[in-house]
Amino acid sequence: MSKKLTIGLFGFGVVGQGLHDIIKTKNLNIEIVKICIKDGSKKRTLPAELFTTDKEELLNNPEINTIVELINDTEAAFEIVSRALSTGRNVVSASKKMIATHLDELINLQHQYGTSLLYEGAVCGSIPIIRNLEEYYDNELLHSICGIFNGSSNYILSKGFIEGLDYASALKQAQDLGFAETDPISDVGGFDAKYKLVIAAAHAYGVVVKPEEVFNLGIQSLSAYDLQYAREKNLKIKLVPVAKELDDRHVALFVLPKFVNETEFLYNVEYEYNGVIVQAAFADQQFFFGKGAGGHPTGSAVLSDIAALRYDYQYEYKKAKAKKDLKFTNDIEINIYLRYEDDDLVDELGFEYIHERYYSGNYKFVIGKINLQKLIDNQHRISDKAFIAFADQLKGVSLAESKKQALEVL
Numbered sequence: 001m002s003k004k005l006t007i008g009l010f011g012f013g014v015v016g017q018g019l020h021d022i023i024k025t026k027n028l029n030i031e032i033v034k035i036c037i038k039d040g041s042k043k044r045t046l047p048a049e050l051f052t053t054d055k056e057e058l059l060n061n062p063e064i065n066t067i068v069e070l071i072n073d074t075e076a077a078f079e080i081v082s083r084a085l086s087t088g089r090n091v092v093s094a095s096k097k098m099i100a101t102h103l104d105e106l107i108n109l110q111h112q113y114g115t116s117l118l119y120e121g122a123v124c125g126s127i128p129i130i131r132n133l134e135e136y137y138d139n140e141l142l143h144s145i146c147g148i149f150n151g152s153s154n155y156i157l158s159k160g161f162i163e164g165l166d167y168a169s170a171l172k173q174a175q176d177l178g179f180a181e182t183d184p185i186s187d188v189g190g191f192d193a194k195y196k197l198v199i200a201a202a203h204a205y206g207v208v209v210k211p212e213e214v215f216n217l218g219i220q221s222l223s224a225y226d227l228q229y230a231r232e233k234n235l236k237i238k239l240v241p242v243a244k245e246l247d248d249r250h251v252a253l254f255v256l257p258k259f260v261n262e263t264e265f266l267y268n269v270e271y272e273y274n275g276v277i278v279q280a281a282f283a284d285q286q287f288f289f290g291k292g293a294g295g296h297p298t299g300s301a302v303l304s305d306i307a308a309l310r311y312d313y314q315y316e317y318k319k320a321k322a323k324k325d326l327k328f329t330n331d332i333e334i335n336i337y338l339r340y341e342d343d344d345l346v347d348e349l350g351f352e353y354i355h356e357r358y359y360s361g362n363y364k365f366v367i368g369k370i371n372l373q374k375l376i377d378n379q380h381r382i383s384d385k386a387f388i389a390f391a392d393q394l395k396g397v398s399l400a401e402s403k404k405q406a407l408e409v410l
C-alpha cells in the first residue's frame with residue numbers, strides 16, 4: 001500500500017470542490033482532514049466540522065502531511081505555501097499568479113527544506129504540460145512553446161466568433177461556469193496566460209522571469225472590425241502566449257492576441273479548451289489539447305500531483321541548473337496588426353517598417369514590423385480604442401540568428 005496522504009485543503013470553491021468530487025469517487029488512500037475557507041458563514045455541501053477559517057488548524061496539525069492550496073488570494077496563498085514547505089509538508093497548488101510571482105522564492109524553499117511543490121493544475125488546467133516539460137523534454141532543445149493558455153478568454157472569443165454572442169454576455173457565462181478569475185481582467189487582459197507562460201518557461205528553458213517584465217496585451221478592445229478582418233481572410237483571433245529561444249543565450253516571452261489560420265493547431269481550439277504547441281529540435285512539433293479551466297479538469301490535474309507526492313515526486317528544475325547563461329530579452333522584432341483611431345499612434349509606436357496600411361471610414365489599420373521593447377516603452381500610449389495582434393505565423397516562431405532578427409514566417 002502506498003503512503004497515506006492526509007490533506008489539509010485550503011479553498012473549497014470551483015477547484016476545491018472539483019477536487020473533492022473526484023477524490024470521493026475513488027479509494028485512493030487519501031484523507032481530507034480539514035478544509036480552510038474564508039467565509040465561515042457560507043453553506044457547504046460537507047459536514048461543518050470539516051471546515052475552519054483558521055489556517056493554523058491545518059498548518060499546525062501534526063496529522064496533516066500534505067497541503068493542497070486552492071484559494072483565490074495571492075498573498076495569503078504564498079504565506080500558506082511557504083509556511084507549509086518550510087515546516088516539512090509537501091504542497092500542491094493551482095495558484096498560477098502566486099507561483100509565477102514568487103517562483104524564485106518557492107524554488108529556494110523547496111531546496112532549503114527538501115520539500116516538494118507541484119502545480120500542474122496551475123498551467124492549462126487538465127493538460128499535463130509541466131511534468132512533460134520537466135521530464136519528457138529534459139534532453140530536448142525546445143525552440144518554442146506557445147498556445148492557448150486561458151480558457152475564459154478563449155471561451156469569450158469562441159462565443160463571439162462562432163455564436164455571435166456579445167463580449168459582456170460571454171464573459172458573464174465564463175464567470176458563471178467557474179472559468180474566470182475573481183478579477184476577470186486577469187483573463188481577458190492576458191495576465192493569467194502570462195503567469196502560466198512564466199511558469200512553463202521555467203521548466204522549458206530554466207529561466208525564472210518576473211511576470212512584470214513580460215509584455216501582455218489582451219482581447220478587451222477587440223472590435224467588430226477586427227472580427228470582420230479575420231473572417232474575410234479566413235482567420236480566427238486567439239490570445240496566445242509565446243516563449244521562444246532566440247539563440248543559445250536569449251529567450252523571449254510575450255502574450256498577444258494572434259491571427260491564426262486554418263492550418264494552425266490553435267484554429268480549432270474553442271471555448272474553455274486550451275492547446276500547447278511545443279516546437280522541439282528533434283521531436284519536431286507536438287500539440288497538447290484539453291480543457292484549460294473548470295473544477296473537474298483542474299481538479300484532475302491537482303489529483304495527479306497529489307498522487308505523485310505519494311512517491312515523493314519533486315520538480316528538479318534541471319534546466320535552471322544547467323543553463324545559467326540563458327537570459328530573458330524583449331529585444332526582438334515581431335509583425336503586428338494595429339487597429340487605431342488616433343493617427344499619431346502609428347508614429348509614436350515606432351514601427352521598423354509597415355507592410356500594409358488600410359483606411360476606410362472609421363476602420364484604420366497597419367501591419368508592420370516593430371521592436372517588442374519599443375512597444376513596451378510606448379505601451380502607455382495604447383488606449384482601449386486601439387487593438388494589437390501578433391501577425392506572424394506561429395510555425396514561424398523560428399530561431400533568429402541574431403537577437404534583433406524578426407520572428408519570420410517559415
Ligand SMILES: NC(=O)C1=CN([C@@H]2O[C@H](COP(=O)(O)OP(=O)(O)OC[C@H]3O[C@@H](n4cnc5c(N)ncnc54)[C@H](OP(=O)(O)O)[C@@H]3O)[C@@H](O)[C@H]2O)C=CC1
Binds near residue numbers: 070125
Ligand atoms: N477556476 C478554474 O478553472 C481554475 C482556477 N485556478 C486557480 O485555483 C485557485 C482557486 O480558484 P477557484 O476555485 O476558481 O476560486 P473560487 O473563487 O471558486 O474559490 C476560492 C476559494 O478560496 C477560499 N479562500 C479565499 N481566500 C482564502 C483564505 N485567505 N484562506 C482560506 N480560504 C480562502 C474561498 O473561501 P470561501 O468559500 O469562504 O469564499 C473559496 O473557497 C485560484 O488561484 C485560481 O487562479 C487554476 C486553474 C483553473
Ligand SMILES: N[C@@H](CC=O)C(=O)O
Binds near residue numbers: 293
Ligand atoms: N481563469 C483561468 C482558469 C484556469 O486557469 C482560465 O480561464 O483559464
